Amino acid sequence: MKQTVFRRGAALVASLALMSGLAACAESQREPDPATDGGEEQTFVFAASSDPVMMDPAMASDGETFRVARQIFEGLVSTVPGTTDLAPSLATEWTSSEDGLSHTFTLREGVTFHDGTAFDAEAVCANFDRWYNWTGINQSENITYYYGKLFRGFKGDDTALYKSCTADSATEATVELNSPFAAFIQAMTLPAFSMQSPTALAEHNADDTAGSEDDPRFSSYATEHPTGTGPFKFDSWERDQQVTLTRNDDYWGEKAIVSKAIVRTISDPTARTQELQQGSIDGYDLVAPADLQPLQDAGFTIQNRPAFNILYLALNQNTEAMKDVRVRQAISHAIDKEAIIAQTLPEGSKAATQFMPDLVNGYSEDVTVYEYDVQKAKDLLAEAGQEDLTIRLAYPTGVSRPYMPTPEDTFVAVQSQLEAAGITVEPVAAKWSPDYLDMVQGDGGVDKRDMHFLGWTGDYNDPDNFVGTFFGKKGNEFGFEEEELFSALKDARELPTLEEQTGAYQEINNQIAELVPGVPLAHPAPSLAFRPQVQGYTASPVQDEVWNTVSLTE
Secondary structure, three states: OEEOOOOOOHHHHHHHHOOEOOOOOOOOOOOOOOOOOOOOOOEEEEEEOOOOOOOOHHHOOOHHHHHHHHHHOEOOEEEOOOOOOEEEOOEEEEEEOOOOOEEEEEEOOOOEOOOOOEOOHHHHHHHHHHHHOOOHHHHOOOOOHHHHHHHOOOOOOOOOOEEEEEEEEOOEEEEEEOOOOOOHHHHOOOHHHOEOOHHHHHHOOOOOOOOOOOOHHHOHHHHHOOOOOOOEEEEEEEOOOEEEEEEOOOOOOOOOOOOEEEEEEOOOHHHHHHHHHHOOOOEEEOOOHHHHHHHHHOOOEEEEOOOOEEEEEEEOOOOOHHHOHHHHHHHHHHOOHHHHHHHHOOOOOEEOOOOOOOOOOOOOOOOOOOOOOHHHHHHHHHHOOOOOOEEEEEEEEOOOEOOEOOHHHHHHHHHHHHHHOOOEEEEEEEEHHHHHHHHHHOHHHOOOOOEEEEEEEOOOOOHHHOHHHHHOOOOOOOOOOOHHHHHHHHHHHOOOOHHHHHHHHHHHHHHHHHHOOEEEEEEOOOEEEEOOOEEOEOOOOOOOOOHHHOEEOO
16 A cells, blocks of 8 residues: 555644634624633624525535535545645545555544534445435536546446445545546545535435436535534525524534624625625625725735636537637637736736646646737638627626626626627626526536636646546537547546656647637636634635634624
8 A cells, every 4th residue: 555644734733823814893792712612702704705506515516605515514635724735634644555546544533423423434435425326417517516527427337436435444434446536635625525414414315306307406405404524513594695604512623713604695796895894794705806905905804815716718519600610719819818807807817828727737838829819810700601600608697706706897808809809799697506507517508608707716736626627528518529638638637646647737738728618718816805803714725714713803
């Protein structure tokens, strides 16, 4: 066995010591002592840009669901606060075999789920087997996005990565794979692979698809009884209003200082800013670019995340016009990325040349770049016989995302650029959740749009998490089938060394640029704002932000 053990140590201590004090309102008349009373009188109120889709992270792919899930659930592996470095969570250490097919996790002892169910190796295997055994609608890309993308298949599929899970003892579980996956341990940091109570999943019909029209994302479990091991328990959910969480006093780790956390849904960026200024919320994510300096000048605290993301324009090859590479090239030449950044994105955002930021291993300096050239765009359209091209451009409403803080503004900027190249743009607007995500990722939306905006914030520092997720197999979003690319991505994710992966992914990025499945637009720099009373909030490049360390001062 090749031993790969990670322990919580100096890096974590240093990170915790650097946690910045940020804004919030205090409901108590004194600063609590977490060692004695845990902050019984304090409530931390955070504003989200949209409602979570639901509360079952295994069936989620959106950041607002994951924001709440990270408070309720935990995975086997986590990250050091403020970094992408691996840290223990429900597993204290792990080992991987030389061939990358076997991974053994040593589990933390004395942990229970919120319903009192013991967390042990049987619970770990129950979760892995749940994902593997999904059938029917549960295999849909817009429902079980992450498992489908990373594990590449379910029970009975020749392509399935997962083979089995064995409870070697109460505190040791071994996961066997059918083929190597170099970033398997890193993938275990994703909220989608959080450990959930097998008892609660069964009791509240988490996977119930008895009716053909049923959507398991809205089961009793996913809307009323999500059950994890995290520092907060689910209390209530008022749709389109707020999610209320209460402190888990039996938490195995550092107990939450505040007794309650509320995630309020405020879709309008201006309204979020006003609520912060009025003191009715303590902080919020995705600060509009125009609000950054005024908030700082008024004494609020701003934290910036590294631009570990990508905003892109996807070109849907399920539609006829987009099947012609000349049309896709023309659209690329018609886009002025610097103008989009200047008009709609925060200061510090960078123009993108490929579907991953330069922080990620495998980034290529040699990709084909389609410079902004309106005449070249017109010439390519004429060559393709598409001088009068009309396209349906989809964009989300009522939401801000880390990679797209003001979608309506981004749409207007791109619309004007495309029309300058002679392309007629028909807007297709949809509410973010679930309508927009279903349209751009689901089975029923492939014929409703020619192009759409979407993006991605990296879940962990690995190229497969970017280009492998987007282009590892044929999907609804891009609608193209390039077996040579699919095969190259499959081979790359199985390479055992960083050096081998680097060259492979650089070539893959070059190949993607030639295929033009979409237009990588920018790497935006997202910001959070807080009242000055908030202490202990550490912004994470992968949004792995758990609120047990947050406190409120007078």
